[in-house]
Amino acid sequence: MLTISQLASYAGVTVRAVRHYHAKGLLAEPKRDRSGYRRYDAAAVVELIRIRTLADAGVPLSRVRELLAAGGEEFAAAVADIDQRLRGEIRERQRHRERISQLAAGDSLALPPVAVAYLDRMRDFGFRERLIEIERDSWILIAAQIPEQVPAFMAIKHAQIEHETLRRLYLDVGDLVDCAPDDPRLPALADRVADFLEAAAAEAAAAEEQQPISDDLIALLDAAFVQSFPCATRLLELLEERGWTGWTNIRRKEPEARWRIGDRTGKGLPDPH
Amino acid sequence: MLTISQLASYAGVTVRAVRHYHAKGLLAEPKRDRSGYRRYDAAAVVELIRIRTLADAGVPLSRVRELLAAGGEEFAAAVADIDQRLRGEIRERQRHRERISQLAAGDSLALPPVAVAYLDRMRDFGFRERLIEIERDSWILIAAQIPEQVPAFMAIKHAQIEHETLRRLYLDVGDLVDCAPDDPRLPALADRVADFLEAAAAEAAAAEEQQPISDDLIALLDAAFVQSFPCATRLLELLEERGWTGWTNIRRKEPEARWRIGDRTGKGLPDPH
DNA sequence: TCCAACTATGACCCAGCGTCAAGGTCAAGA
DNA sequence: TCTTGACCTTGACGCTGGGTCATAGTTGGA
Numbered sequence: 001m002l003t004i005s006q007l008a009s010y011a012g013v014t015v016r017a018v019r020h021y022h023a024k025g026l027l028a029e030p031k032r033d034r035s036g037y038r039r040y041d042a043a044a045v046v047e048l049i050r051i052r053t054l055a056d057a058g059v060p061l062s063r064v065r066e067l068l069a070a071g072g073e074e075f076a077a078a079v080a081d082i083d084q085r086l087r088g089e090i091r092e093r094q095r096h097r098e099r100i101s102q103l104a105a106g107d108s109l110a111l112p113p114v115a116v117a118y119l120d121r122m123r124d125f126g127f128r129e130r131l132i133e134i135e136r137d138s139w140i141l142i143a144a145q146i147p148e149q150v151p152a153f154m155a156i157k158h159a160q161i162e163h164e165t166l167r168r169l170y171l172d173v174g175d176l177v178d179c180a181p182d183d184p185r186l187p188a189l190a191d192r193v194a195d196f197l198e199a200a201a202a203e204a205a206a207a208e209e210q211q212p213i214s215d216d217l218i219a220l221l222d223a224a225f226v227q228s229f230p231c232a233t234r235l236l237e238l239l240e241e242r243g244w245t246g247w248t249n250i251r252r253k254e255p256e257a258r259w260r261i262g263d264r265t266g267k268g269l270p271d272p273h
Numbered sequence: 274m275l276t277i278s279q280l281a282s283y284a285g286v287t288v289r290a291v292r293h294y295h296a297k298g299l300l301a302e303p304k305r306d307r308s309g310y311r312r313y314d315a316a317a318v319v320e321l322i323r324i325r326t327l328a329d330a331g332v333p334l335s336r337v338r339e340l341l342a343a344g345g346e347e348f349a350a351a352v353a354d355i356d357q358r359l360r361g362e363i364r365e366r367q368r369h370r371e372r373i374s375q376l377a378a379g380d381s382l383a384l385p386p387v388a389v390a391y392l393d394r395m396r397d398f399g400f401r402e403r404l405i406e407i408e409r410d411s412w413i414l415i416a417a418q419i420p421e422q423v424p425a426f427m428a429i430k431h432a433q434i435e436h437e438t439l440r441r442l443y444l445d446v447g448d449l450v451d452c453a454p455d456d457p458r459l460p461a462l463a464d465r466v467a468d469f470l471e472a473a474a475a476e477a478a479a480a481e482e483q484q485p486i487s488d489d490l491i492a493l494l495d496a497a498f499v500q501s502f503p504c505a506t507r508l509l510e511l512l513e514e515r516g517w518t519g520w521t522n523i524r525r526k527e528p529e530a531r532w533r534i535g536d537r538t539g540k541g542l543p544d545p546h
Numbered sequence: 547t548c549c550a551a552c553t554a555t556g557a558c559c560c561a562g563c564g565t566c567a568a569g570g571t572c573a574a575g576a
Numbered sequence: 577t578c579t580t581g582a583c584c585t586t587g588a589c590g591c592t593g594g595g596t597c598a599t600a601g602t603t604g605g606a
Contacts, residue, residue, distance in 0.1 A: 047500050054382070093359045096359055100330040104348065140323070141283070144318075200299045
């Protein structure tokens with residue numbers, strides 16, 4: 001008669017595994033000797049090897065019993081099932097490999113290549129790194145919500161950044177990214193933004209109407225902007241004085257505002273569902 | 274400010290996952306409102322999306338923090354590491370697929386094709402199914418211990434089974450597989466076995482010396498034989514009377530026997546290590 | 547005011563064992 | 577005979593990535 005460690009070593013498994021199989025009901029508990037030790041016969045070795053053979057072939061322990069008892073057809077069906085699971089797991093890892101290599105290639109997480117290209121273009125033009133990070137985070141949010149619309153928006157953004165007047169305006173916004181709310185340059189900047197919007201109002205409105213974004217996302221993006229840009233609240237106030245409201249989706253102020261940027265009460269961010 | 278479910282749905286994860294990331298220290302706990310509810314800002318959404326992006330690429334959570342903080346080089350190194358792990362997991366599943374398909378092809382678990390062929394040959398010759406099962410179990414044990422020697426032994430067995438006199442002897446052993454220990458045919462069978470051994474002694478000894486098997490394995494195989502063959506003990510006794518000892522490795526009885534077949538005291542099966 | 551939907555914490559669950567912990571047993575050497 | 581080291585026993589926690597209750601407090605709209 002064999003002790004548990006002899007049994008285990010004959011079958012090439014650990015003692016712990018044998019006990020585990022007992023606990024799972026895969027291997028019958030043998031009789032005990034007078035001191036309570038398990039004592040096995042040769043048949044137990046054969047059974048344990050059969051269990052291991054299945055387990056080593058990727059059969060989950062929960063199905064081992066079924067397969068040990070199965071005849072040809074059931075066995076084949078179960079094997080087909082397990083093989084399908086294995087293929088699924090392989091495909092999953094392969095997708096993971098693709099994704100992770102893309103992450104390693106791009107310099108920024110969770111962004112499509114077009115967006116990374118846009119951020120690089122901003123660097124080319126000498127935008128401040130802080131502002132680029134704010135942009136990056138905005139696009140992470142957008143890509144997470146409406147990934148299919150990102151290319152269209154990126155096309156607009158690329159056009160905008162190549163537009164000299166607009167680019168200078170952006171650059172100047174970037175220069176004030178860390179300024180205090182009472183910075184004297186803010187009102188002048190607000191004037192320029194308002195002037196530009198007046199000049200390009202029709203054009204901008206048309207572009208924005210093309211792809212409507214949900215209010216939720218706009219509110220989230222505005223909130224992100226305000227949080228990472230200390231004097232943003234002040235700038236938005238100045239713009240409101242000049243008849244414009246919002247930032248992500250800036251538009252002429254209407255008589256009654258339905259939501260406000262920087263609103264921290266939660267009203268501006270209803271459940272997106 | 275966002276509630277946890279709003280945060281979760283913006284990032285496309287479950288509330289439970291968010292709390293799990295808090296518990297793991299991946300996502301900073303936000304401030305609470307007066308009722309103890311977590312309140313998030315837009316930056317938390319970005320951070321959560323970054324975490325999900327990594328997790329969705331197969332990065333284990335335990336490494337996510339490291340990768341979020343990593344610069345280009347460290348990131349690349351970590352990615353290479355993770356990719357290697359993924360490849361290993363893929364290879365493992367592929368091996369599993371191979372093994373399991375082999376199991377589905379062969380009619381018996383844990384046996385190499387040569388052994389399956391031998392068992393089929395036994396069926397051709399009309400051996401009893403019980404005896405075939407005993408053979409199968411023996412070969413499972415052998416294949417588990419010394420897989421590399423199985424083909425050599427199988428060659429011997431194939432030769433033996435094609436040898437008519439020997440085959441008839443085996444067949445008659447098989448016919449007595451379920452007999453009682455006092456069956457009158459047993460002594461006659463023992464005589465025939467002894468006679469055959471006398472005649473083929475030199476030959477058999479030479480064949481067995483070729484590939485020595487460990488005493489442990491021989492004892493295990495003999496024990497398996499005795500357990501599944503009720504009158505085996507009696508048959509072995511009769512053979513001992515005729516000057517032969519053992520079964521798996523049957524040989525002339527020596528003046529002092531170092532181990533005995535069917536010995537249930539454990540002495541015959543020392544730790545194989 | 548009530549109810550549905552949310553939030554909080556805590557705990558158990560899955561696989562397949564590895565790894566202590568704490569104590570009992572056994573065989574052999576001094 | 578005592579000791580020592582190698583076994584044996586059960587029980588419990590750990591890992592991964594959360595899912596799924598359970599119980600209780602909160603919120604918001606009708």
